Amino acid sequence: KQEVTQIPAALSVPEGENLVLNCSFTDSAIYNLQWFRQDPGKGLTSLLLIQSSQREQTSGRLNASLDKSSGRSTLYIAASQPGDSATYLCAAYNAGKSTFGDGTTLTVKP
């Protein structure tokens, strides 16, 4: 059974800092890994999807990496802004379904 863990559970940084969110999964036989953000009272917004054959994906200030062999993915956010404050979730896809982590709640202070 796939288990997904995200560390840290919460993170507070001053505006402008670069930061890294971590995601680990127990079953490395995944087909893809997806990063989402969730704002309070809202659904999930897809940020990046990395295929199992890929090492990283980039979108603007976001960069996600994937190391299947070690069961890890990271989400790097450059030059953080207060608007980046949200909960970030990762989801590992295999066996026909996605398994989500608990999320990391990020607060970026002005």
Place this chain on the structure above:
Amino acid sequence: ETGVTQTPRHLVMGMTNKKSLKCEQHLGHNAMYWYKQSAKKPLELMFVYNFKEQTENNSVPSRFSPECPNSSHLFLHLHTLQPEDSALYLCASSQDLPPRGYSNQPQHFGDGTRLSIL
């Protein structure tokens, strides 16, 4: 506009009531999902439909009954719920689910229905 619309946004019901949650997607997708998000728990997959056929039932109690009349609409019928069923119910869609266990398409989520059981 997320492309996936859920109604109602909030629902309060007693344990003996019957209600339904609705999800509609305007993205031309063929796969649709129901998830449950409880406080301080990871998102839990409930059901998956691909081309209107149920492909996944993640051991969900029978008091939750899904219905997928077409690829654009997904319902979750609720009956005799328990207080522990109070949660945010999220609907998602993706292009489709090619041979089981493989998908390279991202999921798109609605904003959810906040359900409270009295």
